[in-house]
Amino acid sequence: MPLTDGIGRNVAARIGLVTLTGFILSAFCAFFVYAWVFENHPGVVAAPHHWKPQAVDYAVIVAAVLTAIGLAVMAGALLARQIVLPLASLAITAQRISEGDLTARATVGKRALRETAQLVEDFNRMAQRLQAHAEERIAWNAKIAHELRTPVTILKGRLEGVADGVFQIDDHTLTSLRRQIEGLARIVEDLRVVSLAESNHLDLQLEAVDLSQEIGALREIVQPSLSAAGFEAQWRLEPALAVCDPTRLRQAALALLENARRHAVPGPLVIRTATFGAFARISIEDSGPGIDADRAAHIFHPFKRDPSATGSGLGLAVVRAIAEAHGGLALHRNTVAGGSLFTLEIPRQPARRPAV
Structure with missing residues (x-):
């Protein structure tokens, strides 16, 4: 994964660079410290002509540096995996959700850092709420259609009956039509009030x-x-x-x-x-x-x-x-x-x- 590879390489490279820099600084510090000690306390350390490194010394130094850098890179890679794998899962899950798959959830490894695990948990909780809201909206639409269908069907039937001459336009027919229209208006107004309240937009005239x-x-x-x-x-x-x-x-x-x-x-x-x-x-x-x-x-x-x-x-x-x-x-x-x-x-x- 590009996200994992990019961050993992950067973390490992920077930890290796820090380790190498530490060795170099240690060498310079040792040089200056020993120079000061020899200058001020010549009897404490060996004569300078005994300081010249031999081939085996260079080999030991190089081996120590390589070993330290290798361990640092491994530690950096492990740290990067603890950080990056949950983030990569978050990125993939966010992409799936943006494409319409509201059931997608991010995963977190057993060794994930506490902060990363909390981030994944919060993201999954948000995704769960988003899925619940979407399912509730679908259910609402179906129920609204069901509630509106009955009075609309009755109105349609009565009006078609009037048009075909089956029903006469008398007081009884008008009263029946008016009652269905009032029922429709009441349902629409109730839906409006509940929807506005759900979104905290129900205005009050106090x-x-x-x-x-x-x-x-x-x-x-x-x-x-x-x-x-x-x-x-x-x-x-x-x-x-x-x-x-x-x-x-x-x-x-x-x-x-x-x-x-x-x-x-x-x-x-x-x-x-x-x-x-x-x-x-x-x-x-x-x-x-x-x-x-x-x-x-x-x-x-x-x-x-x-x-x-x-x-x-x-x-x-x-x-x-x-x-x-x-x-x-x-x-x-x-x-x-x-x-x-x-x-x-x-x-x-x-x-x-x-x-x-």
Whole structure:
């Protein structure tokens, strides 16, 4: 490999050069030291005429130099392999990833240096995350296509029926078409919110509001559909002042109410607003049937729902996205009575962002 050969030769050559330089410097130092000793302390060393090297001395010196350089080159080559082989693996793996092979991973030898091994480990971790994101994007695209296909198919069928004269353009047909269009718009908006939140680009229009008034304004909107589904809505709205985006929080509350209407058993449905220390809360409590631990672990993730359930699987993901955009949390727990309690909790004062 060019990378290995280039760095290996350079390391070995430089270590050999350093060794040779050390011998030369040692020889010169010895010459000057012995000259000074003979000049100042002539009785300590032999006379200068005994200093003349013989052939065997030159042979020993040359052999020592060659042996030292050889050992230095070997040590340099081993060191180069410890450094270069993981780097070469990194280079090859990076090239494979750039060509689309996201499963490629770099390898590190048993004797690799700690810093090099850490570099390879960090690179592989980054590659793993890149692969996970790519797989998640593919899954997202498939799920989005699935969610959009149903209302689009219905719209297409109804419009073709109108064009062929099968359906008359009356109030019932227009209402049905409008309902499908509203469903499409809601899915698109939910996808937009979740995508913006995932990329930390969900903008908020903050203002000081009382959540009890904002959530109370939804009563006239949702009361008819809740009553028709058999729910007895109980609005227990305590003052909850907070600096937040009221439009987004109403959107989250509507998503929680729609989730309860679709999945909870008809009965009492308690809607609360309250404060808890530095936080403001919006909570929806239903009468059952509750959610098992396995499902609850990923209930706020996009498209996580039972196969038999209706809806897009985005409502609770939108709730979490809005809560986290405010610096808060979306929570769930089962109640003692066997129902579900969903809570959206946000700071009453937004966290200060560092100056850019």
